[in-house]
Amino acid sequence: MEEDNSFVRPFIITGGRVEPTQSDLRLETLVVAVRPPDESLTFERKRVAAVCASPTTVAEVAHRVGVPLGVAKVLISDLVAVGHLACRQPAELSLHTLERIRDHVRAL
Template sequence: MSEPSQVPDEEGQFVRPFIITGGRSLPAQSDLRLETLVVALDAAEGAAPLAFEHQRIVTLCQEPTTVAHIAEAVGVPLGVAKVLVADLVVGGRLSCSQPAELPLHTLERIRDHVRAL
């Protein structure tokens, strides 16, 4: 039986993904895709402190970024990133939008980020 995937924390120790998501495997929003654009809302600044991964995502999303890029940058599986992003959207910290049509260079970047996972 193989070991479940693990995520390194700040000190190099490993935290299992289900700990980060509170045991949830499905996001609160089902419409999050790899190419969904995520941006932090102004109201997110000055709000109550966030857990490490949540804070890192809000920081990354000061500029619009994709769910795939968030997963790669935070170092978590895509499903975990979707749960975390959905939590932040529901909490009023992030806003999501689906791009109408993605340029080729964006699709290539998403592909590269997914391969890196």
């Protein structure tokens, strides 16, 4: 059996942190890039910023970047803190949106 050496442990990506600095991030929170990624960002943070070129939910970011939801929340909150991303909480979710989130979470 071959070993997959490309796997990076989630705690390495987040610097050992398990809680995001921004505590109000929910699955349906919309995240959008407010400036392009620069060379100061790590690989995963650049990917998150690129995924958020158009408004994207936290759940979709996790899925598209290929990281657990908790890791995505930590990365997103870090990028918000340094001014690369902005977040917006939707006031009320439609049934269609809830079903899409459910489907994305199941895909994780």
